[in-house]
Amino acid sequence: MAAADFEKYLLSERNYSPHTAAAYLRDLKQFAEFCLEEFDSSDTQAVVYPMIRSWIISLVESGVENRSVNRKISSLKSYYTFLLRKGRIDKSPLAGHKTLKTSRKLEVPFSQEEMERLLGNWDGEEGFEAIRDRLILELLYTTGIRRAELIGVQMPDLDLASGTLRVLGKRNKERVLPLLEQTRTLMGRYLSYRAEVITADSTAHLFLTSAGQKLYPTLVYRIINKYLSEVSVKAKRSPHILRHTFATHLLNKGADMNSVKELLGHASLASTQVYTHNSIAELKRAHEKAHPRNRE
Template sequence: MKSAPSTISDPDQQIIDAYLDAVWMEKGLSEATLSSYRQDLLGLARWGFSQSLTLLAMTDADLRCYLAYRLTEQGASARSTARFLSCSRGFYAHWLRENRIVTDPTALIESPRQGRPLPKSLSEADVEALLAAPDLEEAIGLRDRTMFEVLYACGLRVSELVGLTLSDVNLRQGVVRVVGKGGKERLIPLGDEAVSWLLRYAREARPQLLKQSHDILFPSGRGQPMTRQTFWYRIKHWAMVAGIEKPLSPHTLRHAFATHLINHGADLRVVQLLLGHSDLSTTQIYTHVAIERMKSLHGEHHPRG
């Protein structure tokens, strides 16, 4: 497999930087998203440099050649190609609005069709086993149990969970304020069970874990804000204790939250709001999970299944 060219022109570097600055100002994208955009555009610019082309001079034919290069020389997947085209469309649409180009070279290029993988989830029995696993005699165990309860009750992203502060939680009203992707805020109901565990945790465990005054809701064992990696290790540990052998991550409980809501009849748009999805199509994948569940139950219990 050939390696990609490693050099780009100064004008292309400047045009990429200018675009990323503009899109960050307009949309408030996360560092991870901006980094992904940068890598996609740098890949195109490096290939263009090897062909004596600059980004703003490329035609749709040039982009098709690059897509073929990605496929044959780099083994790019349909998912990766679709992501690249999404980034490129935004890039060229921006410079078209700025009158730096007269035609959009991505306009006639279709994204590849790709099957959407079903998210890995847990059964309700698996979730109950995981929730019951932490040792409640230890402050860390009570903290972990409370984090699991909040994660499953609210369907949070792990970054949203570990970033919660005391001021984000209103136990009187039973809601939590979450700042999600792009700085968008949403209010999510906690439910009586999660509120009960938060009250117990605040009374019995959090004061033991804090080494100094801090607003963070779930401090680490050292009394500092917890990292996503630390929580990942905690959930893996308790899954092992619970005897859960399925692949597991903090995101798995988010998937379980959405899947179990839909299995019990929740409206798809309500689940979309709770998850903080900007597009309903992102949430619709959970209907496929529910359908697979119904098929399984039909095959297991119907006399003609």
């Protein structure tokens, strides 16, 4: 089975992003190499579960975390589902597989005070990079947009008149996000500077590098890490933590969980509920502070 067929299935039928499809293909290649080395077989269609179990054991023994192992097995599940649909196998070797247990990661969002220090006391810098960087921070925190979604925004997706931004999320699911007034104002300033660096190859993309090229993931990460390190000592300073912070602060202020779900582009409430532990902590503090029984 050609890898190209599986890749086409992931992109066209499953609507996965090119990044996700590439990760699945890497996992499949790694497994195929293991089978060739350990079992002298390169036929992944003839695999039986004990072979997969041996791979899992080798991954765990080499120090790969259970969460990462589960992700790799998810790639194999998609591959064997593809083979089943094409009629190339009768049963998936992973039909009875149970995922490895993982400990729940507790991601600590930034506090409102930290975000105020970050965005409320901007030193007034001007220029393309300064305004672009601040706008990126504003958007990630005030819309909950994902890094890949931010990079993928096209100029026609922005409607300053109505104050909305259309983004393309996971599995090509579109959603429209409202922009705060201050974000719209900052966006207008950014567009003025953007006009000075734009090139013929980048006219479609909203966010650009100083060289006029499309923004790329590591640059976004560096921007976030740089500015957040100035206001916080938290170890993890990433675009995803700003998304986490966005959701937590909305829920702490009483936002309806279904509304937060729609803003985040989650497929189900279960994905949104991972942010409620911080909201519960906030409620607990308010409860302890206000309830008269706690003063006795």
